[in-house]
Amino acid sequence: MRQAFRVGILYSTAGPYWAMGRDCRDGAELAIAEINDDASLPVSIEPVFGDPAGEPKRYLEEARAMLRDAGCRQIVGTITSLARKEVIPLVEKHDGLLWYVCNYEGFEANENVIYTGACPNQHLIPLFEQLLPGRGRRAYLLGANYVWGWEMNRLARELLAQSGGEVLGERYLPLEDTEVERIVADIEARRPDLVLNNLIGPSSYAFLKAFAALGARDPAFRPENCPVVSCDLTECELGEIGPSAVGQYSTASYFDSLDLPENRTFKQKVAGRFGASRRVSAFFEGAYTAVRTLAEAAAAAGTDDPVAVRSILHAGTYATPHGVLRIDPRTNHAALPFHLGRINADGGFDVVASRPAIAADPYLTGPRGSIDRPALRVVS
């Protein structure tokens, strides 16, 4: 007799970041179907879906319904930090476990949350270490007008100051604000070496399109001269942006194009359910991995009790499409590989740099990167 566990799947497939929510939900559904079809597993999953359509208040309502009414002890969900922080107190109150799969700004390590997305020492710091020495250190910072954008740019400012760089401008936009003309004009006037794009959703897409138009007028703003770099832009949004984003960069612990045997097997499964043309994003892979890992840990523990699942999780390693997954018992965060991808004309990323799994340091207690200062030149 297989044990059935109820798991809350809490993603918004409508609202400004619907594309990421849809990928997370699809990834979770693929994992659930796989687990439930595999009779050799001692557990099955009964999903309880919640779709808050991007409204913070509804996250709370949906999470309450999952934890209190449906009896879920595990929730895989939330994309923005706003939504995660909304749901956490409730998860704590019911002593549940929240699986958070997205890249975020760090400065959190909750016992009731498993973090399988990257924090800044796994995305922004290696990104700067990789790009600043060759690309220049005069940066223009853009951010979504909430904690992700604010904190990412605060850290970027700190890293640039410490590496002898310069911040030429810093601008914020709400997710749905697409009036980017003044920002593009300001960038054109200030002529940075690169743009750090922490915008989210429609504002980000509008910016990338307008910036491509600027690059068409003035070659100084083409990606080879002034790249736009992000820490969370994935395959699932490239369709929205179209060819404008080609040549720009993003970081992830998973890209569809990762050349790993695990990933090839995984992509065959995705193609079987969603068709061969479906590009897999880190959101899709993250939610898939979270549900699979949760099921494996619950199967090993013989229960979905969060305390038991967590201790099994801390002790083991898990095979995922991006490689072996480990969760650090100190931080509840995953160690994750770093990949830098350049957007190609086929709606995917060419991986241009990679690092093996980096342990998460959510409070940045370690050295904040080793971005070499530019060598001093003797001026006669």
Add this chain to the structure above:
Amino acid sequence: MSRPPVFAGWRAVVLHRPDEGTDRLARQLSLLGLTACVQWSALDLAATPADLILVDADQGWDGLFPWEAGRTPVPIVALLQSEAPGRIAWALDQGATAVIAKPIAASAVYPALVLAAAVHAERRSNAARIGQLEERVRLRPLVHAAVRTIEDARGLDEAEAYRALRRTAMRRRLTLEQVAAEILAGVAPLPEVG
């Protein structure tokens, strides 16, 4: 924007009966890069050096700290469950500059540490500044006396004499009060005019 301190390498002493809450606290402190030592006995800084103290304000007693109330050399965070005014007052009297409510939520620790460290640093710099200003006020009569001496000796008005004294102090990189004292003691020559 003020920049929160990086706590890596700081030593924290938690003065609290060890329990589940102090386990959670010690775990969170280690994530922030601090080493934590939990003890429920009077603090001896020689035995357990500390850069930061977290103290049980529900049970804490006078004499827990080896210094006079409020003269804390390091930031203090109060761990508090009670709402009793007397316990809050005790925490204030010890020099606590932030509170973490019990039961301790991991997310409450970092903000409290940042706040405690910042307010403590500000208090110390204010106290040092007040000390300097008090010293200067105390020595003001010396400055007045020196100005009068220069007025009489050089035939200057008060404003001119004061400027001459100031010029000398700046040139010799001493405070006004030091130069005034030297002039009155006859150790330093009167300033030249012009």
